[in-house]
Amino acid sequence: MDKRFTLGLWLVLGGAALLLSLLIQDFYLRSILNLMAISALLATSLRFVMLMGELNFALAAFTGLGAYSAGYLSTVLGLPFGFAILLAGLITAAVSALFGAITLRAKGPYFLLIGFAFSEAMRVAYSKIDAVGGTSGMVGIYPPRAFDDWLPFVVVGTVLLLLIAFYLVEKSDFGRILFAIRENEDVARSVGIRTYLYKVIAISGACFAAGLAGGLHAFVNQVISPGDFGYLLAAFALAYVKIGGEDFFLGPIVGAVLLVALSSYALGLGGDEHFLYGGAIIIAVLLMPKGVLGMLGKLRLKAAVSNDKVSADVH
Amino acid sequence: MQTFIQLSATALQIGAVYVLFSLGLTLIFGVMRIVNFVHGHIFSVAALVVAYLLPALAAGGLSAPAAYVLASFVGIAVALSLGALLYIFGFRHFQRDLVGSFILSIGLVLLLDGVLLHVFGGAVRGVPEIFPGRVSIGGAQVTIQRLFLCAVAVLMAVSLYLALGHSRLGKALRAVSYDHEAAMMVGIPYSRIAFLGFMIASLLAAIAGVLLAPVTIVSPVIGTDYLIKGFIAVIIGGLGSVPGAILGSIFVASIETFGSYYLDSSYATLAIFGLVIIVLLFWPKGVFGRG
Amino acid sequence: MYTDTQPLLRVEGISRRFGGLMAVKNLNLELRPGEIFGLIGPNGAGKSTTFNLISGFMSPTAGKVIFAGEKLPGGKVGEASKAGLVRTFQHGSYVRSMSVGDNIRLGTLARVAPARRADKVRETAAVLGLTEILDELAGNLPHGLQRLVSIAIAIAAAPKLLCLDEPLTGLNETEVATVLRVLDGYRQSMGRAILLVEHNMKAVMKICDRIHVLHHGEFLAAGTPLEIQSNKAVIEAYLGSAHAT
């Protein structure tokens, strides 16, 4: 029952999101939908790495790398936009694998802190490279005119595909290994699993998605600047995961949708938008450590804590 | 040679501040195993309070040094109470929870950014020189102000080092950071030690804040730059290691100084980040980090 | 080429020094295919260190470990387990937030072909009598069953040598009986050897073919359970604690 239900859930949610991307004509709502989809993907990528107990704060850097690669490939080298985005993802995956190989040798906060530092470094680096517009950023990253009306559909579609991929991997043996690494890495090692290798693969997989998200971001906004990819990007993604509920696959998605909707009002608050995000995160970690879905879960049914709760939660 | 002395002097001056920062970060990590991103805001608050009060007090007829000392005490007090608040209502519940505490601190960073902007406004505040004049050390020009700053920083570093080595509190702190369960078994009150560790760290940040107020640009966002450098210093030195923090700070300051002199300061910034990666290649846990 | 007539595991004069302290001093031992081998000794005798040295979680300061005819590189867990030497840990080696089934499957992931994993999980569960609770969350099980899960994970990895680090700690009489039955069953059905580090003397005497006694990191005695029980030195070392338990 569980499996079939989950499948059904995917069809319903995914189908609806896709439908929405086609139906909505209002430009503002379209931009919000794009933003929600991309944010959801970033948050899911962040959570995927959290499955093995690491916090990938280099997410900002790799999203930026994806965005800039896509921008450069399409505007300078004139690659078709689908290809540019895909290639951007691959480049990001490769670089992140190297990054992970270096930083994941020590457990704990080193990976997190270096990720942070790395994001800041990349930000400075972009501003030094005139080929990508330096400090004023890259402009004119347009998708082909034909795609203009289809862009939301393309974005939502791509994001959905990646989300499904993440879901399947999480439910696979690979996912089991990530759990084992988080809770009891020695066990995994003692039965011959090469955990270090799996960690690196997990990072580059997650960053592949981040790279694609960056590419989509570039084409959706058509303008990117170094400032877009400061560590706050990762901080917000973290907020999405935390608000939605990190124990649930849908958590980051729900969190992204909620907070993006919320912040689109908060934009009117001027500088006070930070209050909103900061407050939301604090409230979440202090009052509802299991996020919105966790609260709903408590209300709905007293099912045991499990990462299959996804399915349990939504009927 | 002349240049070299000047630059070294500069590096030491900057490094002194980073030391105060990284000592706090490394102390908190050692005791509580958390990464505290709001540390920079404790610093900012102290600096802002000084920048706010000093002109008023001076106008009130106090002599500059007197006004400064008074303002500093207030600044430190405010910063410490902020620290206590953060600990009691926040981090106390996230001991040894790296991810959880980090998320909390990010939330607090965003919130406090907004708060500080509201309370103090975005405008840059000037703090008049307290100890005017300068001296020449081996041809290197150094202001009394900076000299004072260094002296205090070194004093703090040394006393903390000795305290950790010899005082009972120090022993407890070390025991806790080495193995908190064992420490609790032998009757060390972990939660109290953790609180003390957190407050000592906050004190260091606050002191750095009041010391820097007269020599730098005081605005609500000032903390971030120092925080980043401080973290890089502890990563290089090894989280939880006091000598590591000190050497890391000096290292970062030197790269920054010599880098911006011989290259250009934005490349120096890049160089610092680059070197961190290289250091991690050879010492995955930092130079003085233990398993 | 390794044949079953040779010893499965040969430890040649390994030592391990921690600063000033010699945790294990020039230890030799041989373990034959298919036997259950007990490694005992009072607290601080260096059992766990020896265990870590053999399983590659620690590298020896001297000596070497030869497993199935091949020398194991010290301190390389991957190599040891790849060769078929799989261990458990004192404090429950399983994943709380996964089902029993997934836990056992974890064991198969490195050493069993994907196609055979499902069967392997079923077999293992059958041998350990966990079939009924495959979907339970390991974290919610009683201590005894969690111990069994830890062992199941190791067994599922189809080891040539199964190394158990105090698998009976904190189990009651009946649970101990179960684990012993399981281990015996495992040996019968799979004909594989077991290296057992354990405090529970009665259990060790009951199940082991041969026993090796350590004291202060050094060899004290070796022999069959009967020989050991009557060994003066051993009894002194334990101050009769062997009989107490």
Add this chain to the structure above:
Amino acid sequence: MIIKKQLKSGAAVLALAGLIAGAAQAEEVIRLGLSVPLSGAAAVWGKGAEFLCNTAAREIREGGGVSVGGETYNFECLSYDNKYNAAEGTKVAQALLNREGVKFIGGSLGTAPVQALQALAERQDVLVFTVAWGASIKGVKHPMTFTQMNTPGEILPLLIAYIAKEHPEAKSVAMLNPNDATGKETETLAGDIWAKNGVDVAASDFYERGTTEFQPIAARLASLKPAIIDLGATPPADAGAIFKELDVLGWKGVKVVEVGTGADGLKATGGDAAEGVYMGAGVTFEGNAATDHQKAINEQAKAQIGESLNAVQIGFYDSVYALKAAMEKAGSVDPKIVAEVLPQVTFKSFYGEEVGFYGKELYGRDQQMRLPIIVTKVIGGTLAEVARLKP
């Protein structure tokens, strides 16, 4: 679950937009969107801009509003925080143009976010005022964009010529700029112009915004022993800190912050070291140069944002009057028509003069406010106007 949320937010957004739109109809309000930083390091600029836009709007309302074809309109300023980056700039643009349906951007600050704004605005024929300097933002490719303050293109030729004349003995300059769009823009121009005026450029460096320790930078600049140190687009507070360190190192010479916008930050961090600094975009409200009107508004500003007004912010006042003039001349509130008329109108700027637009020879379009270049200098601790150069 996702869908519900989206519909919710969507519906709400629509409702909100509808509400405002409805209100707008009722009292003939023209809403001017502002895309400015309201948080972070540049928050004070954004807040000042917001303040001046509102001030101008209030004055016009009190003065009887904008009369277009018998109808009377009033302005209303709507400022969103673009956080100085393109991503947020896009969000702001989306919200202003597609949610609030704004047709006129009263002002926008920050090259990256402004580029994002332009990308969207030009497709919808929205008129954009900006203080951003990036050359990429100006020119014939951007028929709907107008620049509301002096940019390096206007300031540098006159200012540098003036300084070269004042200090004929100074023959070498060392330049430093922040590593951002404005810095790059200024640096490229200044280099040539100094050379043209017979001053050779010893070095030209960049530093990261947000830097707090300026000793190394100062040490390098001083080591070049230049007669002039030109901090280009360095923000006043940073410039002050740098001059202070230079003073410690014993450097003496001509101090220039070409597009320095205000003396407060400079004095705040520079103290006595700020003495003698030339600025090309500074505004002073001291002495008899300033009108009562300027002084009055500046006092209000100080009370509200804690700093006296600077040239960047003043642009947000002038743009409102420029729009008023253009709308009344065109007899229309259609942005396309207004944009066509704008270059021909003149209006009374905050600086006192009646000014129009120019810039054809430099940018190919008359899209630049013809504002006076005010050369200011810190004398005796206060900022004094030493020359007012007519472009």
